Structures are given as structure tokens and as C-alpha cells.
Amino acid sequence: MDTLGYLGQGFGVALTPYNLVTALCGTLIGTVVGLLPGLGPINGVALLIPIAFALGLPPESALILLAAVYLGCEYGGRISSILLNIPGEASTVMTTLDGYPMARKGLAGVALSLSAWSSFIGALIATCGMVMFAPLLAKWAIAFGPAEYFVLMVFAIVCLGGMAGDKPLKTFVAALIGLFLSAVGIDANSGVYRFTGDNIHLTDGIQFVVLVLGLFSISEILLLLEKTHHGQEAVKASGRMMFNFKEAASVFVVNIRCGVLGFIMGVLPGAGATLASAVAYMTEKRIAGASGTFGEGDKRGLAAPETAIGAAACGALVPMLTLGVPGSGTTAVMIGALSLYNITPGPLLFQQQPDIVWGLIASLFIANVMLVILNIPMIRIFTRILAVPNWALVPVIAIITAIGVYAVHATTFDLFLMIGIGIFGYILRKLDFPLSPVLLGFILGGLMEQNLRRALSISNGALEILWSSPITFGVWVLTAIMLLVPVLRIWRKRAQQRRTVADV
Amino acid sequence: MLLQRIFAATLLLACAGLALMAWPYQAAFSYEPVGPRAYPLLMLGLMSLALIYMLFRPQPAQHKDDEPPLDRATLIKIGLCVALLLVFAGTFEPLGFILSSILIGIPMARLYGGRWLPSVVIITLMSVGLYLLFDKAMDVPLPLGLLDVLEN
Secondary structure, three states: OHHHHHHHHHHHHHOOHHHHHHHHHHHHHHHHHHHOOOOOHHHHHHHHHHHHHHOOOOHHHHHHHHHHHHHHHHHHHHHHHHHHOOOOOHHHHHHHHHHHHHHHHHHHHHHHHHHHHHHHHHHHHHHHHHHHHHHHHHHHHOOOOHHHHHHHHHHHHHHHHHHHOOOHHHHHHHHHHHHHHOOOEEOOOOOOEEOOOOOHHHOOOOOHHHHHHHHHHHHHHHHHOOOOOOOOOOOOOOOOOOOOHHHHHHOHHHHHHHHHHHHHHHHOOOOHHHHHHHHHHHHHHHHHHHHOOOOOOOHHHHHHHHHHHHHHHHHOHHHHHHHOOOOOHHHHHHHHHHHHOOOOOOHHHHHHOHHHHHHHHHHHHHHHHHHHHHHHHHHHHHHHHOOOOHHHHHHHHHHHHHHHHHHHHOOHHHHHHHHHHHHHHHHHHHOOOOOHHHHHHHHHHHHHHHHHHHHHHHOOOOOOHHHHOHHHHHHHHHHHHHHHHHHHHHHHHHHHHHHHHHHO | OHHHHHHHHHHHHHHHHHHHHHOOOOOOOOOOOOOOOHHHHHHHHHHHHHHHHHHHOOOOOOOOOOOOOOOHHHHHHHHHHHHHHHHHHHHOOOOOHHHHHHHHHHHHHHHOOOOHHHHHHHHHHHHHHHHHHHHHHOOOOOOOHHHHHHOO
16 A cells, blocks of 8 residues: 555645646647647657756656656647648557548547547556556566666567567667667776767767757658648637547447556557557457447547557556666657656666656646646647648747757757757658667667676676576567567568469 | 668668777776677677668668658758758857857748748747747757847
8 A cells, every 4th residue: 555655645746836837838838849740759858858957847847847748749649630630650640540530520629638538548547557566566676687687678679679560670770770879978887988089079978869859850850841742721620629428438448448458568668659559449440340430430449549549658657667678769768858867767766766756657647637628728729830831830940959959068069960860860761760769779778788797797707697597588588589579470471472472 | 772772781881880990999997897899899790780681681661652752852952951950050159049040040941931021030030039938038048149249
């Protein structure tokens, strides 16, 4: 029952007026950022890190702000997928399938509030799961030594490739680029300058914010240049804004099922919201069978992916908070934010700074409630933001990105570095490489190297330590299975192709 | 396919170059069995393996439907946009935030299809507004540059 006490304490932190206002600002900013093309949760959160730091927010408020922005971004992405049929990011692709048809039927407001509600239930289920499992996991994780951590991180990276599906090799290369980039700068153990080219600005390594904004904002700005069609007509959100009780009840079972599913998928590193929403949608479609009108505006088709996304987003916080190993791009950004405050997420965080952990969990609750409530009065204003033309938007995004980067160290070198990384990111995107593994690799890289070296120091250079304990051995087995998944998938696809060829 | 191969080859060369760069990294005095060289070399090695595989078996990029193929006009636009961003970074401190963002913001708005008058008005207002918002209201220090004389 300790946990409930802690959760109460967390609500105490989150419900102070100061933090409530912070959460409100965060959800508003997040919604707008998520609405705009070219800005998503990853760069939205990254942009706010230096600003939150400059504002001198205490760590728990900063974290609440970032979590609120994150949820707001997800909600903003929903608005553009439901009203414009343009998914803001990969995870909301499934939302457009039934959300847009619903909006076309004149149920835009209902679709939006119902999606917020579903996401709230998903988050609620995931938070309950977190309250139950996170302390257990944290207790267990204290037994982890450096070797266990190293193997766990290898597993997280391999999971990315195994789960990402169609392009495991590209995902793997992208992650390795990130893992390598983390080695730039002075080596903390020996004082050797690595890959700095005698440049004084690189001694500290590549700044996290610079990497994120370069990879995601600058490359997106360049990508927007290609898009010729813009100013797409949004479906007017008129009529009833709130869903009614009957509508909520009709999707309740779906909510519960997809919430549990989303949480489990969220906890697994590398799977995340995109996969969770796809699996949830497909499962519900199969369960509904002939009675469903999936693809033509079925409420269950909207509720299923949204619940799963909400649950997965919170579930992804579990490995981040308990193990310090992020499982998704956005949680990687949050780790970056925490490290600015000198907070190392991991099992000890639950004991040493329960305020931060439980305050964060409680504020996720509150931010979700705020989003449901905000939906009613604000939706007309939000839809108007969708009409802002690109020519006014892009220069402002470029300028704000530059401010965010400049705020970190106040050097123009970082601006040049960001542009360079941005061009590289653009090339990667054009060649169909996924970008978030780069980010995840960058965050994990430093930890991975430290843990590897620490482990080998303990064993005095003997490599056996990396697989001798039962935990490490188990994780290696899981890693091997994960490595086999894409190979099997490709093999099966080839066999299928051969069969179709044989049939013809 | 060709582009994928060129990219893999370039990255492979970069890996080799970086590995050469990493070779002399050795701690002058060390207590631990693993020095600063092992980890980067391990990463570069794994990356090279993957890239060599890609060199021989490139995987085609899947393009989305709404993505038009790159033509000369877009490439010129992208080049211009990059140039503008570089000018922005270069003039950020000497000219100051407000002037440099007006300087690059207006051509950039034109690049994305804005008309002259609205671009000039909106970008100018935005530059001043963002300066006031971030520097004055949110304590993010931004350089004033040439406009320094206006203050005090």
C-alpha cells in the first residue's frame, strides 16, 4: 500500500496551483505544436527543454511541463488526422482511418472528444499498470550491475530493429550512427579527446538538443519545401462537441482491451505507440467482424488506436523511469531533459526522488483530464490554426528552432552543427532511414559505453561477465529471438511470394 | 538503388576515416582494461558490416504517394534554403537576432510561396515579437547585435 501513499503524494505535487498552471500551459503549447506541420512531440519537447531550464523551473515542474506538452502534441496530431486526414506522425495513421470519415459525417467534435476520452482511459489503465509494476521492476532492477545494463541496452537496440518491421537493417544502421555520435567529445574516464578535430565546441560532445532539433526540425523544414499542395481544407468542427454516455459506453470494452494491449506494447522497448495502435486497430477489426463498419467511421475504429496510443505513451515511461533505458524517441528526449537537471532515471529514482516520479505520473492524469475539457471551448480556435499557410509558418519554425539551440550554450557553432545534422537527417529521410533510432542510439550510447567499461573493469577484462549471470544470459536469449524475428519475417514473405509465383 | 549504394559507400568511407582517426586514441595512464578506443571502433565496425551488406544488396526506398520525385527546381530550392539557414547562423551574433531573422525570414517566406508584402509584415512583426517573448519575458538571452545602440 506504499504505492498508493506515494501516488497521493504525487497528486499533492501535481495539484499545487503553480504546477497546475504549468500543466495547462504545457497542454496548450503542446496542442498547437502538434497541430502544426513540421513539429511533432519529439521536437516540441526538445524545444522546451532549454526554455524550461532558462525559466528556472524546478525539476518536477519542468518534467510536468514536458509531459503535458507531450500529451498535448499527441492530441494536436489527432486534430490534424481527424479533420484533415493528414496523420501528424506515424502513430496516428490508424486514427485517420475512422476519424476522418466520422468528421465527414458531421461528427468532428464528437470524434475529437471521443478520441481524447479513449486516450484518457488508455492512459488511466497504463498508469494503474505503472503503479502496480514500476515499483516491483525498480526493486528488481537494483540487482542490476553494469553488465546487466549493458546487455539490456543491446536488447533495446535490437528490439528497435526487430519490431520496426520492414527495414531492420536501416534501423540498425541508424541506431549505430546514434551510438557512434555519442562517443564524440572528451572521454570522461581517460580524458582523451575523441573525434573533436581540435574544435573546442565539441569537447563537451554534441549537445542533445542540437541533435534533436537538427534531425527533426531542420530536415522537416527542407522536406516541407517539396510538398506542393498545402492549405488543405479542414472539415468544419460544428455541432455537438462532446460525446454522450451511449457513445462512451459502446466503446468501453474496446477501451479496456486496447488499453491493456497498449500498455504491454509500450513497456517493451522499441515497440511503442505506432505498433500498438496498428495492432489494436487490426485486433478490434477482427473481433468486430461483420458487425463493424471499420474504415467508414466506426467509433470502435477510432477508439481502438487512440486508447492504445495513450496507454503505450504512458507504458513507455515504465522502462525509462525504472531502468533508465528509454524505449521510444520521446522518452529518449525526456531522459535528455532529466540529465540537464542532473537526475539519472533508474531504480534509485523511486527511492531518492519519489516526488518527481509520482508527481510526473499524477500530472499525466491531470493533463489528460485537461485535454478532454479543453476540447469543448478551444476546438474552433485550434482548427483555425490549421489554416496558417506554410510560408508564414516555416520561417517562424526555423527562427524558434534557432532560439532553442542558441539557448543551450549561446554559441553560433551549435547553429552550424544543427544545420549540418539537419542536412544529414534530410538525406537519411530521403533514403528511407528511420530517424528516431538515431536519437535513441545517441541517448543509449553514452550509458552503454560506461556500463560496458565498468563491467569489464569489475571482471578485469574477462568478457565472461557479460553473459555469466542468469539475468544477462536470459536477456541475451531474448536478444537472439528478437534478431531472428525480422529474418523469419523476410523468409516467410519470400516463401509466400514463391508460392504465389508457383500458383500463377 | 544507385543513390542507396552511393550513400552506403560514402558512409563506409566515413567509417574508415573515423576509424583511422580513432586508432591513436589511447589513455596515457589507465587503470581499466577497456580504453577509450574500443567502443567507437566496435560501433564503426558493426556499422561497416551493415553498410557492406547494403552495398551489395541495397534496399529500395519506399516513397509515399504524396511525395513528388525530386526534380531540379526542388533541389535548387533546397540548396537556397540551406544557404539561407547558413547565413542565419553566420549573422546571428554580428547582426543580432532581430535583424538576422528578418534578413533570412523574408526570403524564406518567399521561397515557400508567400507574397512580398504579407511576408515582410509578418516576418518583421514575428522577429520583434519573438525577441520580446524569449529575451524579455522568458529570460532566454538573445544577441542584439547592431541594435545594441537602441538599448540604454
